[in-house]
Amino acid sequence: MADPYKPRAPFAPWDRRELPGSFDVEDSARRVGNYKWAEMKLFEALGGWVATVPELDVKMRLGTHCYKHAWHADLWHKRLPELREMNPDRLTQPANDAMVRFVEAMTEPEAPDQTIEKLVGVYRVFIPRFIAAYTFHKNNTSQITDAPTIRSINFILQDEFDDWRDGEMILQSLIETPDDVERAARHQARLEAIMVEAGGIAGPGSIGMTSTGASANGPQNGSAA
Template sequence: MNRVDIDNKGIPPLAGICTYDEACKPGFTVDRSVELLKRFNYISKSLNQMLSAHLARVPEWEVKCAFGYHLWLDAEHSAAIRKRVSEMREPPLGLDQVPDDKLRIWLDEAIRGDDTIELLIGFYRVIRKEMIKALNRYLDEMNRIAEHPTYRLLRGILQDQEEMAAWGEQALTALIDLPEKEKLAAHWENHLQTLLKAAGGIFGDVTPEPCTATLRSDGQKYEMDPVPRRDERFIDPYNTSAKIDSYFWDENCSPEERAYSLIYKRLREMDVPEWMGPILYKIEGKPWEYYTDLSRQLWDETRHAMLGEIGLYFGGVPFYKYPIPIGSSMILNTELTPTEAHLVLWRIEQSLMPKQTGKQKEWEIAKETGNPISLLIQDYDWADEVLHAQIGHKWLIPDYGSLTATTEIADQAMKAWGQAAGKAAEWSEHKEWWPQFMEEIRENETRNASGVMARYKMR
């Protein structure tokens, strides 16, 4: 209903954000907006922690990749919401407090999924879908002009949540392949929905329903399982017979061998997200920026492994066909503390910075090989690792007082890691496989080249 005719010269008014009538809705008060944003923040923060706690444990490579990506998005969502709340009220903001104990019970239960299916049911089919409903409700009821910064923020978060939920549904469709699995999945979903109803929904304004469900949670923080796992596709995961860190340096090796040793080195980087998960989950009391920065680094390392996966696809080889060593994450997760693991990570990053022996040199070698995918991968790997060295410098050096002191204690952690790593060496016969891998790569290159020539002649 138009209250009055306005001559806007045919130009969309109010910057095209909404109509006059839409702009006249009362929306949320600042207090109510802050209250709801704190609930959204708590869920985003909790999702980041949930995925961090389970990335190493889930055996499916594709799920690890998604967890690595999505926990970074969750960290970014939390950081953005925190910034918005800080613009709306004087401190203290209370952003690290639990906004509703019933929400805590719901989320504490979801993190305790027994297997990948239950984890995906909780994180994607329940929590993210409920977040989508809550975000849509907020966007529908808010006044888009009065709190436009919130409108713009939540629209972006909503798009991310919709994409993540869609991935989760596709993954569940693939994994729930038997009637008994479907039955168990439905039971877990109903259990979590019951707890959400008992909390009055994400908005907390629905009349709570009585809940008599038996909880897996004992009210204490979830004790994560740090042991990294891979599924049945992956063979001999402690085999380190291939000297992947040295082949690309050897000028006597062929260009394709140097290129694919770099590509395989990137593929092998999945062990870094696996050992960063416990760092993110177990180290407490840091500013949220710490978790956001490390979540970004974890996602970058996941992305490097995915680039390695793409590089092998380009070479015509399934990424899981040959051994991908898992010993580093196994030892760091089970023998060292999360702080020691972070120091090891930083020390490795520092060693990659020198021009003649670090990432720039790897990029130069990739360029010399003539392999376009290897060059692309190394180009962005180099950029990412410079950022990662800065992240470690930012968060570790202040804890130990100086670069020298940090380096000394990091070297102690490196020594402890090296001493413990001998255990993993005993878990494989280290059967040589690299020559077979390279033979397959060369055969594929020859076949592809022949196919290109045949198509060219046909023209």
Template sequence: MQLNVKQRGDHVATFRWIEVRCMEMLARWVPMTPETEVKLAFGTHIWDLAQHADSLGKRTHELRLPAQYSLEPASGYVRFLSDLAETSASDRRVAAFYDCLLPALERRYRDYLGRVDSLLDGPTLRIIDHILFDLARMKTEGQALREELPAVASTDAAWLDALRRHELEFTEIVVGRPAEQAAAA
């Protein structure tokens, strides 16, 4: 089923919320992460996430929402991201971000691409194509970081698998706006 304009706006606004939350998470982690190499990687990726959020925020206005509008995802997913932000060990932070969160975002963006008409939602598709390119690069840079700094590559595999499984439990994270709020937009 193709998404209508309201649903597309809700998805884009939710993706923007997630990009901002990820940016804020990395920004909180930087001062508390002892490894300079990890700080530098996170710093670069904060900028990438900010660019994604800005592009998505500009698109929200084109989809009949306020500019830079964010829509909070399902409450369970918000708790998942909040719990993830509390991760304290550098190796777990690296694994959580590069091996769980980024692949999950990539999967969610690709799912969105499969649910929209490329002609009707071409601008969003171009934004997401750029984001997907960045996510692939970010994952590659995360892998290079682990090769350069083996101490941050030693994450407990069972912990990471559990984290991935937990993220997969959230099949639909876009809750949408109530009809009256959508009508006002």
């Protein structure tokens, strides 16, 4: 009979998870609040465009995608109270003023002939930033204490990858002339500049590196500030 009091490793031999993650409770709550705000804004933008874009295939895709982002926002909302007894509404905010300006610039194209600009902002700038921030969060949080967040990220990332692929394919079908290429590139460059200023959807450190090249979570990992 095995001795139940014999010292054992905390995890099975094949389980190499580590308890500490790169984020403390406050930083996790802040990031999740930023994620929720950004997903809500993307839901609102796509939902508004469904009624105005003239291309039927684009209209149908935007309608499908917008409700995914509403669900993502709901998933993040449900994570906020579990992180600590904090006010979810207070935490649901943009990372900084530059993120607000990014959303304003992304939603600025309203004319029926600006479908390319609409899609460029979402699928070539905004959604890639979601993918990057979520992947960084998943890879740097605790697989033990933050397992529910990792589960949410896995669901959300699958949607983001699927929607990015849809959006890019639609864009490639719409960009037919050198003028279209110039329009897309010019609008993307403008939005990229604002997003770089914002530092990503969770601000500087969204993917772990600040504008100076230092790790945003370095001190928590024992590295130099």
